[in-house]
């Protein structure tokens with residue numbers, strides 16, 4: 001019950017040096033992270049203008065996690081996450097226009113305006129949501145893996161959840177069955193250090209979350225989630241582990257969210273200095289940009305061009321999200337049973 | 339063109355805000371991500387972060403300016419290469435809100451629009467009754483403050499009472515209901531939990547079986563579904579199963595029902611679910627006075643009590659009797675507005691809508707009585723039946739779904755016990771029989787509105 005912020009104060013960092021593997025892919029990964037960043041900034045602005053309602057959980061700061069994971073996957077692998085899901089959808093290739101129009105609750109949204117920020121899905125892209133109940137996506141993602149094992153299709157399910165969610169009982173029920181039945185599932189814990197206003201140290205008896213599978217014999221690894229190549233490398237290993245029939249694996253991504261938990265979070269539980277320090281020293285996009293320039297993979301003009309493209313995509317999405325009409329009133333009664 | 343910074347909406351229910359203070363001055367360089375101002379919303383003081391790079395050109399409101407509507411320009415930021423001259427003509431825009439950037443449908447916020455409209459009706463429900471001696475003074479307070487005061491008073495009175503839940507301590511409640519409690523009672527009695535509802539609800543019940551008096555806060559009742567096994571199987575049934583030896587004196591409380599634009603998994607009324615269960619007491623107050631008086635009663639009660647609050651009501655102010663120990667009886671309905679022509683039965687936020695409907699109906703010559711059930715189990719059918727025997731007509735109002743709902747129970751009870759007094763079939767005004775949609779227009783359609791109540795009352799009056 002006592003704050004133990006002294007237990008571990010290095011925020012977002014992890015032990016390993018940044019990865020070098022796959023560096024030739026870095027320009028594309030940079031672009032995807034930038035798209036998420038600009039998209040989320042625009043979503044935040046549109047919330048401020050009253051165009052988006054309810055909860056809106058931004059992914060700003062965590063972009064490297066989903067982009068690095070996606071870069072390692074193969075056709076057929078599935079993803080499922082919680083409500084902080086815009087980045088996952090963009091990384092999975094869902095149409096930014098459809099995502100933004102869902103945020104504004106319009107007919108052109110991916111759930112036709114009925115799901116909102118927290119609830120979008122794409123069968124085509126193997127994205128299974130978009131879930132509002134903390135922890136619920138973990139057994140669901142394990143169930144996707146169950147189906148993969150049942151069909152023997154070689155696909156792997158990736159279930160993302162937060163540091164806060166890692167205290168829900170159903171996570172451990174899932175761990176047990178996943179290992180018992182050797183299910184091909186990667187549990188990606190996005191450790192951004194806070195669950196709303198509660199730091200990991202204040203909620204977790206054992207805050208090394210990648211070790212949470214030990215009593216089920218599930219291996220775990222701590223990854224620098226602010227370095228997209230490190231994420232990608234860890235993801236490749238984990239996917240190989242699952243595909244070779246060794247069962248589940250846990251990746252703890254050390255990351256950070258810059259914004260409030262949702263739009264109405266006064267964020268008094270951490271200092272501005274803490275946030276600014278992570279931004280200044282570890283920002284995944286700044287780090288990728290610096291790498292790109294240092295390794296001569298791109299020049300300033302090339303970066304400007306990516307920036308321009310990304311801004312155009314986001315502007316188009318925002319425009320679409322405001323001009324798409326509200327859903328027809330008859331939609332109220334559709335999609336309840338089929 | 340300089341960038342106009344607009345007053346942002348920083349919470350789902352915010353309509354206007356106060357500019358507490360600027361953290362940058364005119365002429366200061368700004369980077370995206372810099373905190374430039376503190377803004378007070380209906381819930382809390384928030385930091386306002388710039389998403390643009392540039393130079394602060396002009397501050398259009400001074401520190402402390404209040405009541406600034408969302409989307410009003412509050413400052414101008416100069417972009418690369420711009421000089422102060424670029425702002426000519428723009429600064430005067432400060433007085434008028436910028437036109438809404440999109441066409442109005444997206445702005446149709448049903449929840450946000452309600453508080454003002456229900457002002458006159460609110461005072462109708464002043465908790466006068468046998469519990470309030472003549473000459474008692476009233477003070478205005480929000481439902482949020484009333485709930486906090488109820489907990490604080492009971493915690494001072496009984497050292498066995500403690501509060502437990504997610505973000506109840508340091509954060510002072512996700513909806514700021516437990517403000518000040520950690521400071522007064524310390525972390526032993528105001529316990530922050532991890533996100534593990536099934537676990538801490540069970541721990542609460544265990545502590546209650548051992549004689550403590552837990553108040554378990556669910557961040558919202560949507561998340562109590564994780565814990566419903568302990569509420570029903572462990573809390574509600576133990577007294578019976580033990581042949582009366584031991585029971586669980588515990589309060590499960592938190593916001594229930596629809597919130598604004600949070601979609602299907604976060605917007606649902608559980609009143610009927612819990613009202614179904616023998617061994618539970620279920621309370622759903624409307625105004626601040628009943629919130630306070632009933633929560634104090636719930637904490638003192640030796641049984642498990644499910645206490646259903648409402649997020650949209652937290653910020654509304656009502657008159658509360660200024661008494662040292664204001665406790666209301668559980669299981670007793672309250673006539674919030676007397677009337678002769680028809681009875682409207684509701685609870686929680688539905689009472690406010692019903693009172694509004696009654697006002698509108700009065701203008702058309704229909705004098706509707708509004709009953710605030712306050713407690714849903716045990717249900718005070720006596721008060722309902724007595725009213726229906728006078729008015730001969732009844733409409734029930736709830737946000738929950740129609741099938742097996744509170745309205746269904748009321749209608750069945752009236753049919754069984756006052757059939758011959760009815761001049762028209764009872765009409766249920768309910769939430770639509772669908773999961774809650776996100777889109778603003780669909781959400782409005784999904785929830786019972788004042789005009790639905792008016793139409794139903796007219797219908798039972800054959801008007």
Ligand SMILES: Cc1ncc(C[n+]2csc(CCOP(=O)(O)OP(=O)(O)O)c2C)c(N)n1
Pocket residue numbers: 084132133134135161162163164165166190192194195196261504533535557561564
């Ligand atoms: C079962 C349940 N309990 C509580 C909540 C409210 N809630 C939403 S997000 C959240 C914090 C989750 O934190 P974390 O898992 O670390 O994810 P993050 O928000 O940091 O991405 C809480 C308590 C919920 N949605 N579901």
Ligand SMILES: [Mg+2]
Pocket residue numbers: 162163164190191192193194195196
């Ligand atoms: Mg977190």
